[in-house]
Amino acid sequence: MTYASSAPNVRRADEPARPSTSRARRQWTLFARNKGAVLGLIVLTLWAVAAVIAPHITPYDPLQTVDSARSAPSAAHWFGTDRLGRDVLSRVIFGARISLLLGIISVVLGSIVGTFFGLVSGFYGGLTDNIIMRVMDAMLAFPGLLLALIIIATLGPSIQNVMIAVGFATIPQYARLTRGSVLSVRESLYVESARVIGGGNWRIILRHILPNVAAPLIVLSTLQVGNAILVGAGLSFLGLGAQPPTPEWGLMTAEGREVLGKAWWISTFPGLAILSVVMALNLMGDGLRSALDPRLGEK
Amino acid sequence: MNVRRWTPIFLSGVMLVLTLALAACASTPAPAATESGSDGAAAGEKGGDLVIAFPASSEPASLDGHIDPYQPTWLFDSFVADPLLVQMPDGSYMPALAESWETSEDGLTWTFHLRDNVTFQDGTPFNAEAVKYNIERVRAPETQSAQMANDLGPIASVEVVDEFTVQINYDEIWVTLLDALRRMPIWSPAAAEEAGLANFDKHLVGAGPFLMEEWVPNDRIVFRKWEDYGGWNSIQNHEGPAYLDSVTISFIGEDAVLGSVVSTGAADIARELPTAYIEDYRDQDGYEFITGYQAGTGLQMVINVRNAPLNILEVRQALEYGTDQAAANDLLYDGTYLVSYGPLNVVHPCYWDGVEEMYPYDPEQAKQLLESVGYRDEDGNGIREAHGVPGVEDGTPLTLRWTVLHHEEIGEAIQAQWREIGVDLALELVPGPVQLERVNARDFDLIYERQRSPDPMILDMVWNSRWDEPGGWAWTGFVDATLDETVSQLRTNPDMAARCELAAQAQQIIMENAAVLPTLSQPVFYGLNDGVKDFQLASEGNYFYLHNTYIQD
Numbered sequence: 001m002t003y004a005s006s007a008p009n010v011r012r013a014d015e016p017a018r019p020s021t022s023r024a025r026r027q028w029t030l031f032a033r034n035k036g037a038v039l040g041l042i043v044l045t046l047w048a049v050a051a052v053i054a055p056h057i058t059p060y061d062p063l064q065t066v067d068s069a070r071s072a073p074s075a076a077h078w079f080g081t082d083r084l085g086r087d088v089l090s091r092v093i094f095g096a097r098i099s100l101l102l103g104i105i106s107v108v109l110g111s112i113v114g115t116f117f118g119l120v121s122g123f124y125g126g127l128t129d130n131i132i133m134r135v136m137d138a139m140l141a142f143p144g145l146l147l148a149l150i151i152i153a154t155l156g157p158s159i160q161n162v163m164i165a166v167g168f169a170t171i172p173q174y175a176r177l178t179r180g181s182v183l184s185v186r187e188s189l190y191v192e193s194a195r196v197i198g199g200g201n202w203r204i205i206l207r208h209i210l211p212n213v214a215a216p217l218i219v220l221s222t223l224q225v226g227n228a229i230l231v232g233a234g235l236s237f238l239g240l241g242a243q244p245p246t247p248e249w250g251l252m253t254a255e256g257r258e259v260l261g262k263a264w265w266i267s268t269f270p271g272l273a274i275l276s277v278v279m280a281l282n283l284m285g286d287g288l289r290s291a292l293d294p295r296l297g298e299k
Numbered sequence: 300m301n302v303r304r305w306t307p308i309f310l311s312g313v314m315l316v317l318t319l320a321l322a323a324c325a326s327t328p329a330p331a332a333t334e335s336g337s338d339g340a341a342a343g344e345k346g347g348d349l350v351i352a353f354p355a356s357s358e359p360a361s362l363d364g365h366i367d368p369y370q371p372t373w374l375f376d377s378f379v380a381d382p383l384l385v386q387m388p389d390g391s392y393m394p395a396l397a398e399s400w401e402t403s404e405d406g407l408t409w410t411f412h413l414r415d416n417v418t419f420q421d422g423t424p425f426n427a428e429a430v431k432y433n434i435e436r437v438r439a440p441e442t443q444s445a446q447m448a449n450d451l452g453p454i455a456s457v458e459v460v461d462e463f464t465v466q467i468n469y470d471e472i473w474v475t476l477l478d479a480l481r482r483m484p485i486w487s488p489a490a491a492e493e494a495g496l497a498n499f500d501k502h503l504v505g506a507g508p509f510l511m512e513e514w515v516p517n518d519r520i521v522f523r524k525w526e527d528y529g530g531w532n533s534i535q536n537h538e539g540p541a542y543l544d545s546v547t548i549s550f551i552g553e554d555a556v557l558g559s560v561v562s563t564g565a566a567d568i569a570r571e572l573p574t575a576y577i578e579d580y581r582d583q584d585g586y587e588f589i590t591g592y593q594a595g596t597g598l599q600m601v602i603n604v605r606n607a608p609l610n611i612l613e614v615r616q617a618l619e620y621g622t623d624q625a626a627a628n629d630l631l632y633d634g635t636y637l638v639s640y641g642p643l644n645v646v647h648p649c650y651w652d653g654v655e656e657m658y659p660y661d662p663e664q665a666k667q668l669l670e671s672v673g674y675r676d677e678d679g680n681g682i683r684e685a686h687g688v689p690g691v692e693d694g695t696p697l698t699l700r701w702t703v704l705h706h707e708e709i710g711e712a713i714q715a716q717w718r719e720i721g722v723d724l725a726l727e728l729v730p731g732p733v734q735l736e737r738v739n740a741r742d743f744d745l746i747y748e749r750q751r752s753p754d755p756m757i758l759d760m761v762w763n764s765r766w767d768e769p770g771g772w773a774w775t776g777f778v779d780a781t782l783d784e785t786v787s788q789l790r791t792n793p794d795m796a797a798r799c800e801l802a803a804q805a806q807q808i809i810m811e812n813a814a815v816l817p818t819l820s821q822p823v824f825y826g827l828n829d830g831v832k833d834f835q836l837a838s839e840g841n842y843f844y845l846h847n848t849y850i851q852d
Contacts, residue, residue, distance in 0.1 A: 068630070
């Protein structure tokens, strides 16, 4: 008898498999059928492209006073100017860089740490599981925004610290989700097979378990990016995130708050930018969930 | 599509649109009030319930002016407790609870002759013992007076000469006693003792026109007319009690709301009206708009000269040349603020206009000065780095911190100006306690420090290196023997002309050494419903009197 080097090669037909090309194609088809998800993907792509080529498409320097303060939207300034006479459109476009980066980095931070703890907790079980999960429960007892506020109060207000704070606040969600998924697959035959052929714990975790629990994590990450952008903007709105003159959407919304009745455009356009990105991410998350979850996808 | 996930997002969008619509509606001026009646209505018909909106940041931590160091506290105290004397709108001192006063020839003793017909709101008598009690209460260590004790100065003793005569003795001349006494509330000793230091600010009892009814923190303070008030304050133009039936101070947290609160009818007066809302009241039917100016330092940024690179004169001078205060004023406030050029603002009686010529906006001169000390931009990122600057490691970018409690937008405007000369400015908006932490640790580059008084003695407070001590107001670390000697004389020289001459010398020395970055002076804007009559602004723009005020229907 010849033993295969990787567990999926010895799986039976009724066992879960790592995504194959045909399955990926089917998932993409499912995703593409979801109009909301496609719209979200388009909106997000537009924002991402705008963020990357911002210096080439913005009409003005986002940090420079280019006209009188609080000028209403016009041909020269489509989104008007802010309280310092800076072009709001240019600042909104540059703001996409910060907001998208904030969302992605904080989710990457939170997902790496949270997934690690979830994998360890679910795979080893017992006391390790208990300790990790009780710590996660304690973290979950604090609302995400409050947890982020506590961290910012400790580290000081800055956009980098917002990324750390928001990432930290998402750790328990990843840990719990990963743990639950690991529990459902760790007794699977392909895991048993991998163990039988002498695979080490970490090899089994990384090569056989992680790929099979990745789908819900991808969905969660998509949704969490939107959440992170929203929390980051909220912290900047409170003066705890990005500092002037950074063109960050939350900060821009706060700066226009005092003259909302007089110069609505200062807050409104960055607010709409937040709304569009968060909506796009949520639509995409919904589409991904439908596509990656076979039970939903078959409906 | 997941409807449950969609719903809150959709609702958020709808809420946003509704909020904007409401805000836009709120700013629409209300219909003009009907002009009716005359200002000369009979005294018996005058009255009304006055609501004054203040920014929430004006709410004091304590309402006891013996303890709290902020002007709103003294203002609210003045509703409940008349002081010994009052400063009239023209700046002169006139009798209130004291009928007259005089100083000895050597200037060391002040004698006050008190009214003999005054009782406090709790029915206890006002007399020399009460005055002595109040002064000693301010000076008692357990009171922890943050300002008033300093303002009263180094009193040697307080003597009760007879029931209605009191003497205040000094070992050195203290010329600003009257300025302190016009702000110091005279409390009922019996009430103060009964409530104790910690609780008295919720049960203020004095001999002023209004009784304190309630203080709801973060919301309002309510005062009610004291029917037995004798009108013993010179500011009052009639006998008996004040006209208003009640006065409510309403604290408003949002500028957008404060700007609209009178036009929506929620208040009769808005104090510190945001500049964006001025046009809703100025020259509008149904409203009155008043601008009050206040002598003082303006919104100055004092410079910590202890550390490199701000210990280098050329660097500080470069910052002065690189700052265009007038442009910031036009951009941010439509030119409604006052431009400051030196350590006293332009409405101060002792303002020296020589400062206006010292640092005209000249970015090229600023760049040359920075380059002369070794600040060049060799990496091409727009911010200069040190190259042989004394006390600064080579390659260190020229980044400075700007620490403020409010008006951070001025910092933003100057941040953009300084970027042009290669200076990076990091803004730091902090609450009061954090500002004091920074000051105590001497951990700042440029920090906001505003003093408000028409007396030039504020120059001694801020610039005499003798007060570079814990709790003192000399924060910059700047030491100059001539300046110290000059400003010290402001405490002892009673002649106003001579004091202004001393103040002019001080202003020149301070600006020659570029130890402060003057920015702007904030006027106090009031938007009033024009039914409010005889609202009297004091000589200082943020102070006012309600003794004669009433509301005309």
